[in-house]
Amino acid sequence: MALLVLKFGGTSVADIDRIRHAARHVKREVDAGHKVAVIVSAMAGTTDQLVSWTKEVSTTPDRSEYDAIVSTGEQITAGLLALVLQGLGVGARSWVGWQIPIATNTAHGSARITSVDTTALNEFFKTGSAAIVAGFQGIADNDRVTTLGRGGSDTSAVAIAAALKARRCDIYTDVDGVYTTDPRIVSKAQKLTRISYEEMLEMASLGAKVLQTRSVELAMVHGVRLQVRSSFDDPEADQGDGITQRPGTLVCDEEEIVEQQVVSGIAYSKDEAKVTLTRVADKPGIAAAIFGPLAHSDINVDMIVQNVSDDGRFTDVTFTVPMSDLERALGVLESCKTEITYEKLSGTSDVVKISVIGIGMRSHAGVAAKMFQVLAEKGINILAITTSEIKVSILIDAAYAELAIRTLHTAYDLDEV
Numbered sequence: 001m002a003l004l005v006l007k008f009g010g011t012s013v014a015d016i017d018r019i020r021h022a023a024r025h026v027k028r029e030v031d032a033g034h035k036v037a038v039i040v041s042a043m044a045g046t047t048d049q050l051v052s053w054t055k056e057v058s059t060t061p062d063r064s065e066y067d068a069i070v071s072t073g074e075q076i077t078a079g080l081l082a083l084v085l086q087g088l089g090v091g092a093r094s095w096v097g098w099q100i101p102i103a104t105n106t107a108h109g110s111a112r113i114t115s116v117d118t119t120a121l122n123e124f125f126k127t128g129s130a131a132i133v134a135g136f137q138g139i140a141d142n143d144r145v146t147t148l149g150r151g152g153s154d155t156s157a158v159a160i161a162a163a164l165k166a167r168r169c170d171i172y173t174d175v176d177g178v179y180t181t182d183p184r185i186v187s188k189a190q191k192l193t194r195i196s197y198e199e200m201l202e203m204a205s206l207g208a209k210v211l212q213t214r215s216v217e218l219a220m221v222h223g224v225r226l227q228v229r230s231s232f233d234d235p236e237a238d239q240g241d242g243i244t245q246r247p248g249t250l251v252c253d254e255e256e257i258v259e260q261q262v263v264s265g266i267a268y269s270k271d272e273a274k275v276t277l278t279r280v281a282d283k284p285g286i287a288a289a290i291f292g293p294l295a296h297s298d299i300n301v302d303m304i305v306q307n308v309s310d311d312g313r314f315t316d317v318t319f320t321v322p323m324s325d326l327e328r329a330l331g332v333l334e335s336c337k338t339e340i341t342y343e344k345l346s347g348t349s350d351v352v353k354i355s356v357i358g359i360g361m362r363s364h365a366g367v368a369a370k371m372f373q374v375l376a377e378k379g380i381n382i383l384a385i386t387t388s389e390i391k392v393s394i395l396i397d398a399a400y401a402e403l404a405i406r407t408l409h410t411a412y413d414l415d416e417v
């Protein structure tokens with residue numbers, strides 16, 4: 001008998017039929033004698049609807065009321081799943097974040113979990129029933145409800161798994177594992193049997209939304225064994241405790257991975273915007289004059305490129321910011337025009353960041369060179385580049401995104417044969 005955490009994402013609980021199907025996965029684990037905590041997302045589309053309502057009534061909503069509203073979708077799913085389980089003869093009750101309680105800081109909209117009190121859950125497990133917990137939410141010190149950022153139910157699940165010292169945290173979703181790239185973009189993408197925490201962390205933070213970045217970070221720190229698997233599989237075909245006919249992807253320590261590829265995956269993000277300042281004076285202090293005010297406004301700058309002019313007096317500076325911050329970034333830079341002294345300021349969100357990721361890059365040279373070569377052969381222009389020990393990212397025009405991802409997928413031998 002083990003303690004298992006199961007998480008069902010939005011598509012996996014999209015309607016009553018899907019909730020009934022998810023309930024059969026839960027029943028299987030309970031019938032096998034396990035203690036089971038189930039973390040649920042809102043039914044697909046619900047959170048988007050709640051967000052759009054808040055925007056309809058306020059362009060700059062009070063952050064705590066925003067969270068009070070957008071957190072509610074998960075409560076509905078938790079209650080429905082508990083009822084369906086009861087109908088199947090499985091003991092179950094629903095919990096929302098504050099009832100556990102899941103404590104967070106006060107950063108509304110992207111709060112961080114600070115602690116999970118397991119007392120009530122552990123007491124409840126003695127009844128042999130399943131605890132159904134609303135994901136995506138917690139409670140701050142001031143007793144206000146918080147949310148953990150889009151996709152945050154993954155993080156709720158991992159935090160609860162860590163606190164309960166669960167044997168495993170199964171993330172049930174609409175794909176049957178983590179693939180070499182988004183299988184919706186590249187049909188030849190391959191399912192990975194295992195992926196290291198570090199690679200998954202890069203994949204998630206560079207755009208692969210199959211797991212929220214923070215959930216991978218938490219899993220890595222606490223050594224939570226994460227399995228990504230399909231909720232669409234036949235629940236009764238399994239034998240319980242994750243002994244599945246179609247295993248998903250295990251996110252684990254790199255030592256557990258036998259055959260390591262140089263490149264394990266390709267991620268992309270359309271959430272980027274490019275800002276360019278032309279004819280900026282090339283003298284000390286200019287970078288500080290540009291990036292200081294942006295930092296003060298909490299705008300994260302990612303890639304930076306600087307081209308020095310022939311006479312060495314002027315430079316063009318290009319950098320990226322999250323798409324949602326583009327207008328704000330342009331406003332900040334306009335207000336600092338006299339200090340920075342640039343000729344022209346422009347911004348576009350018609351760009352995409354593509355990243356190749358693999359811990360094998362630590363010991364293999366030439367990954368970036370190959371990337372530049374194959375993209376040049378397709379006539380794709382690279383606008384900016386950044387690298388780290390285990391990834392290379394490039395920025396290109398959004399129109400070439402799919403071509404670039406497919407080209408790279410083939411070039412690094414990732415296509416399914």
Ligand code: ADP
Pocket residue numbers: 008009010011012041151172173174175177178179180181182183184207208209210211265
């Ligand atoms: P959920 O609602 O279950 O949380 P998400 O939509 O957040 O599901 O994440 C699953 C989606 O992630 C998949 O449908 C897939 O399109 C996308 N995805 C992006 N990159 C990858 C990848 N490398 N492997 C698997 N899925 C990926």
Ligand code: ASP
Pocket residue numbers: 009010041042047048073135136149150151152153154
């Ligand atoms: N329902 C939330 C969202 O759509 C959280 C989640 O599904 O993980 O972002």
Ligand code: MG
Pocket residue numbers: 009151154209210211212
């Ligand atoms: Mg998700």
